[in-house]
Amino acid sequence: MITENFLKGRRRRELTDFEAGQLEASVDAVRDLPARATIVTAGEVVRESTLLLAGTMCRYMDARDGQRQLVALHVPGDFVDLHGFPLQRLDHDVATISACRVATMPHERLTEVTERWPHLARLLWFSTLLDAAMHREWIFRIGRLNALARIAHILCETHARLQAIGQTDGGTFEFPLTQQDLGETCGLTSVHVNRMLARLRADGMVRLANRTATIDDLPALRRLGEFDDAYLYLEDSLRTP
Amino acid sequence: MITENFLKGRRRRELTDFEAGQLEASVDAVRDLPARATIVTAGEVVRESTLLLAGTMCRYMDARDGQRQLVALHVPGDFVDLHGFPLQRLDHDVATISACRVATMPHERLTEVTERWPHLARLLWFSTLLDAAMHREWIFRIGRLNALARIAHILCETHARLQAIGQTDGGTFEFPLTQQDLGETCGLTSVHVNRMLARLRADGMVRLANRTATIDDLPALRRLGEFDDAYLYLEDSLRTP
DNA sequence: CGATATTTTGACATACCTCAATGGCGGTGG
């Protein structure tokens, strides 16, 4: 089921079977993408939107000196470039991190569907505002937390999001980011990320290896990262107080 | 005209007179707020949305130790809490910086209007995605630029946004943020902001005084802050290449 | 199995923070 993970585990997800069907019927292609492939470039006009079915993707911006800043990470169920539907063009690049499977929907079709079904339109709008809420949390993370806490925070976030779509096994989940990537999401160098990860490992909080993260002490990690999942708008049953 | 500045100067602003009228008719109150007043608290259920008519507002989040991180600044024409319409509750606080005038619209009314007029709905959606685009730029600014460039960047952004609504006089515009506030938007301490502002002044780029900013060398400031206004989605006539 | 990307480690540099004190400006009340 293509829309299986869309808004899964979110509060107010009232996506009816009918609406899910409307979305499915809007899909014009399902494709497999290799790791490290760019699918949208900043400034380019976007004519379709991409729903991530499997794998990890990211959105990023480049500084003049070529340094990269990630502005979002995406997990299955996310529309990675739905912002391009109302905006028409994107201000950033979108790329895969791991190999991915995606479904695409033409914008014309989304226009029809949203004009016809205002409630579905509101759900799509809602999903883009979840991105915005995560953006805000990232501003907070980078602006106010130190390196150790930033890393703790993004790991908690990813764990919570994957848990919501049933892709965790206790504290273990796929995490295909390199330490370089992690640095680019946290505003740090890969060298410093490496040292901080060593500390988290030594303190018995998390281990990263083989593109897999294992959280050994979630409460401690959440405390350290000042992580409160309210901004993810999850169902109460998925939240940890 | 209450909606005068809404999406003013934005590419694809096709807000018709009729649509503007529908929005105006949705207003249930126009109010004046004092400076430094909080109007929405994180977690609270939001039942109306607020259009800023005059003054400067902000959205922010607090760290455990009480440090504050601004996540958005708002100028006239912005819906400061429209995210609360699809999200129902907000993950951050919303407050005034200067004294402000605002118009409020009940969510029930917005639901009616957007269900009836899908095109207007798309414009409202668009406006929330402008916020998201600015959020991304803030992530980039804080994650990748040094202190001097961060300050240059936010000043360029504010100048461009105020210029779009006709509230600049050449390089001069109202800027009611204290150096403390500026630090909270850039992830810096007020002491360091002070030193950086002194440098920008000495280099003949900007002066801040009396809640007023004066940009003396915009090209240099843009270069320094790596500022490219593409993410503001302005009409071509308002852009500087 | 070689080639390449990623992680790890060390030594050193620096941008930014912290603490603390002083000075200035604006707003308020008498």
Add this chain to the structure above:
DNA sequence: CCACCGCCATTGAGGTATGTCAAAATATCG
């Protein structure tokens, strides 16, 4: 209208988290 008070800006000295550069060790991929 002046004087005071409080917020805000400014300056200095010293500390620290994080960056830079470089090399070695290890994992991954074809």
